[in-house]
Amino acid sequence: MDADAIIIGAGACGLMCAVQAGFLGKKVIVLEKNSKPGAKILISGGGRCNYTNQWATTEQFISANPHFLKSSFNQWTVEDTINFFETYGIIGKEKTLGQLFPEDKNAKDIVEVFISLCEEMEQEIWCNTDVKDIEQNEKGFILSYTVGDKVKTISAPKVVIASGGLPIPKMGATDFALRFARNNGLKIIETAPALVPLTITGKDEDWYAQLSGNSVFCEVSNDEISFEENILFTHWGLSGPAILQISSYWRRGEVFNINLLPNQNILELIEEERKSNGKTLLSTLLNRFYAKKFTDALGKFLPLTKTVADLSKADMELVYQTIHEFKVKPAGDKGYDKAEVMRGGIDTNEISSKTLECKKIPGLYFGGECMDVTGWLGGYNFQWAWASGFVIAQNL
Numbered sequence: 001m002d003a004d005a006i007i008i009g010a011g012a013c014g015l016m017c018a019v020q021a022g023f024l025g026k027k028v029i030v031l032e033k034n035s036k037p038g039a040k041i042l043i044s045g046g047g048r049c050n051y052t053n054q055w056a057t058t059e060q061f062i063s064a065n066p067h068f069l070k071s072s073f074n075q076w077t078v079e080d081t082i083n084f085f086e087t088y089g090i091i092g093k094e095k096t097l098g099q100l101f102p103e104d105k106n107a108k109d110i111v112e113v114f115i116s117l118c119e120e121m122e123q124e125i126w127c128n129t130d131v132k133d134i135e136q137n138e139k140g141f142i143l144s145y146t147v148g149d150k151v152k153t154i155s156a157p158k159v160v161i162a163s164g165g166l167p168i169p170k171m172g173a174t175d176f177a178l179r180f181a182r183n184n185g186l187k188i189i190e191t192a193p194a195l196v197p198l199t200i201t202g203k204d205e206d207w208y209a210q211l212s213g214n215s216v217f218c219e220v221s222n223d224e225i226s227f228e229e230n231i232l233f234t235h236w237g238l239s240g241p242a243i244l245q246i247s248s249y250w251r252r253g254e255v256f257n258i259n260l261l262p263n264q265n266i267l268e269l270i271e272e273e274r275k276s277n278g279k280t281l282l283s284t285l286l287n288r289f290y291a292k293k294f295t296d297a298l299g300k301f302l303p304l305t306k307t308v309a310d311l312s313k314a315d316m317e318l319v320y321q322t323i324h325e326f327k328v329k330p331a332g333d334k335g336y337d338k339a340e341v342m343r344g345g346i347d348t349n350e351i352s353s354k355t356l357e358c359k360k361i362p363g364l365y366f367g368g369e370c371m372d373v374t375g376w377l378g379g380y381n382f383q384w385a386w387a388s389g390f391v392i393a394q395n396l
């Protein structure tokens, strides 16, 4: 079987790479451990696939080298993603914050685009094929893989490692890329779960647990960054988009801030209320912004039964701190089983930003999540996966 390249992983990056290579008349074989291609695409966005973000720039990514992405994003833009999917009948609709989802289709249709194109161009996808190792000889690369209990090999002049990151091992995630990098002396930026719910334990646990299911629009911030979206209380801590976003910037032991009433100032609201009706209870005022259950829970910190007229200077300070500077110190995160992406990965300094070829191993390319490129929540990670797949295909 003669192929110009072998791609490891039929995920977002590997599938885009196979298709784009096909457009250029290059033959690839994609080796996929799962029984079907595109497992993570299928579950993404709750099965609807938030496949890009209209606002995507290099600014919404975390990497030790923030400039690394620029070349890939110049070569494959958000417009390119939108046009690519439109060509195959997937029209994007913005849900919120620039996030594009298929208007009247879903994640299955996105995967189907790649499967059909691969079939048409005779790009092969071998499923149930678990790649174990890559060796090099004078002709290129020899990959050993297992199919069931059989060990086999295949060789090709070029190899693409698009085997993804560590999140959701039960969906096929492996440490293949990281292990290969380590064994070949490539630097790795420390990895951790990202876009992941955070846990609260100890004395505050019950306070959070009683609010399980409640969602509040907030601004969540630390010294580095802030996000305005919903937070969701759960029986073990905090989730929801704003928490997933800040989790990528959070380190164990750190405290972050929640502004429970962004865009308004609670002290000004109290002053206004004092002028119109000083007898209004603090709880009544807060109920205008929150569900009663949430206001009641704030009673742990605030004198809810006082009237706004009766609030002392110390009370006012407490109200301000509780509403605008609510401090959270998570115990940890929910780990790779619940993370949407991996932070860290193969150091981008090991890879050419123009071609995504490994500098120390010519002919071998890395793409997608295995690298130290981590996007925000909202379609950014797929934009990187598509872009890196495209860039690699140009160089196979």
Ligand code: FDA
Binding pocket: 008, 009, 010, 011, 012, 013, 014, 031, 032, 033, 034, 037, 038, 039, 040, 041, 043, 044, 045, 046, 049, 050, 051, 052, 129, 130, 131, 132, 162, 163, 164, 165, 167, 168, 171, 172, 173, 174, 175, 176, 339, 340, 341, 367, 368, 369, 370, 378, 379, 380, 381, 382, 383, 385
């Ligand atoms: P991806 O994980 O897609 O593919 C890697 C493939 O390699 C897998 O199919 C795996 O089985 C295979 N593989 C691994 N080791 C192998 C081996 N040794 N041999 C053979 N095959 C091997 N992003 C976004 O932008 N919008 C969204 O809506 C979502 N939603 C979302 C929901 C959930 C629940 C999760 C977990 C993640 C998301 N994401 C997301 C993130 C997104 O799924 C992720 O960034 C991309 O899938 C990464 O694409 P890759 O191709 O790099 O890896």
